[in-house]
Amino acid sequence: MHETPGRYSLASWVLIAASSIWLLLVLAPPVLHELGWNGLEQMIRLAFKPVCHQISSRSPQLFGQPTAVCARCLGLYSGILIGACLLPFLRSLSRRLLAQPRLLLLFSIPMFLDLTVWKNTMTTRWVSGVLATFPIALFVRLALEQLPSSRLLRSHK
Amino acid sequence: MNEKPNIVTPALIGGVFLGVTSALPILHYINCACCALVIGGGILASYFYLRDYPPQFPVANYGDAAVLGALTGVFGGIIWAIVALPLSLLELRLGPGMREMEQIRRQLDNPDIPPQVREFIVRLMEGGAFSLGVIVFQLAFDLIISVVFAVIGAIIGFALFQKRPRYTPPAYGPTPPPPPPA
Numbered sequence: 001m002h003e004t005p006g007r008y009s010l011a012s013w014v015l016i017a018a019s020s021i022w023l024l025l026v027l028a029p030p031v032l033h034e035l036g037w038n039g040l041e042q043m044i045r046l047a048f049k050p051v052c053h054q055i056s057s058r059s060p061q062l063f064g065q066p067t068a069v070c071a072r073c074l075g076l077y078s079g080i081l082i083g084a085c086l087l088p089f090l091r092s093l094s095r096r097l098l099a100q101p102r103l104l105l106l107f108s109i110p111m112f113l114d115l116t117v118w119k120n121t122m123t124t125r126w127v128s129g130v131l132a133t134f135p136i137a138l139f140v141r142l143a144l145e146q147l148p149s150s151r152l153l154r155s156h157k
Numbered sequence: 158m159n160e161k162p163n164i165v166t167p168a169l170i171g172g173v174f175l176g177v178t179s180a181l182p183i184l185h186y187i188n189c190a191c192c193a194l195v196i197g198g199g200i201l202a203s204y205f206y207l208r209d210y211p212p213q214f215p216v217a218n219y220g221d222a223a224v225l226g227a228l229t230g231v232f233g234g235i236i237w238a239i240v241a242l243p244l245s246l247l248e249l250r251l252g253p254g255m256r257e258m259e260q261i262r263r264q265l266d267n268p269d270i271p272p273q274v275r276e277f278i279v280r281l282m283e284g285g286a287f288s289l290g291v292i293v294f295q296l297a298f299d300l301i302i303s304v305v306f307a308v309i310g311a312i313i314g315f316a317l318f319q320k321r322p323r324y325t326p327p328a329y330g331p332t333p334p335p336p337p338p339a
Contacts, residue, residue, distance in 0.1 A: 050185065050298075050302060076191055101316035136309065149218065152220075
């Protein structure tokens with residue numbers, strides 16, 4: 001079940017598929033608007049309303065329409081996908097993260113700096129979002145791999 | 158070793174936190190910052206789970222975190238719905254819901270919308286089903302969001318709070334010789 005370096009395990013494929021579907025949902029509204037499917041477009045925007053401010057000026061535009069979430073949220077979601085794709089090939093980083101999981105916090109420092117210190121742009125918001133969630137993909141993949149062996153799923157004997 | 162560690166109490170604590178805070182007016186805007194309240198609920202659940210984790214049990218793994226997060230998300234989603242539903246219905250009666258309906262009516266004047274679709278939506282709105290349908294859809298998606306982000310929160314929580322080693326990186330090089338007998 002564990003990953004062979006440089007190859008994707010089943011858990012990796014599940015994570016890649018799930019995060020791709022999530023990203024497609026985020027990117028779908030401008031395309032649906034272009035196709036004239038306004039009802040579906042509004043439903044998807046409504047679905048993401050609780051987790052993003054959805055301010056147009058802070059959201060990437062496709063066909064002149066904003067995506068369902070802002071650039072930072074898009075970065076956070078993209079980070080999981082990018083991490084799921086790249087981390088199997090970054091062996092030393094993966095090993096270090098697994099040995100010292102609190103290093104996760106270091107990766108979110110650029111996002112907090114972006115929020116507080118410098119004047120942020122669409123690009124810095126997206127990049128810092130990607131960096132913040134990129135390593136989390138490793139732990140989500142591990143959780144998927146270890147799910148069948150979880151004590152909490154087994155019945156009492 | 159036949160028992161399981163208690164999962165319900167920490168999941169309930171995390172679920173109540175994420176459900177109540179995400180449903181309350183104004184406070185729920187904190188979720189716009191990386192879904193902080195929902196992820197926070199998951200982190201809170203794993204903190205309490207690991208704090209009370211019996212030391213004689215085998216080390217908890219990230220699979221446990223996923224299960225804990227999913228349960229936290231389900232509890233949180235249900236509580237979110239219980240708190241948000243009356244508030245949404247109240248809002249619908251008091252004004253902003255009506256304003257949004259009026260906005261939709263204006264958008265329906267767009268000639269690009271096919272007449273059948275327009276007629277269908279108008280019929281739903283007149284029956285009151287549209288706004289209620291929107292609320293139900295919103296609550297269902299809140300539940301999905303609650304589960305997804307609470308799982309991620311619980312996994313992050315395990316990474317931060319797990320004290321015992323969860324993973325031993327593979328050792329490289331020759332195995333050291335055993336100590337000489339005393």
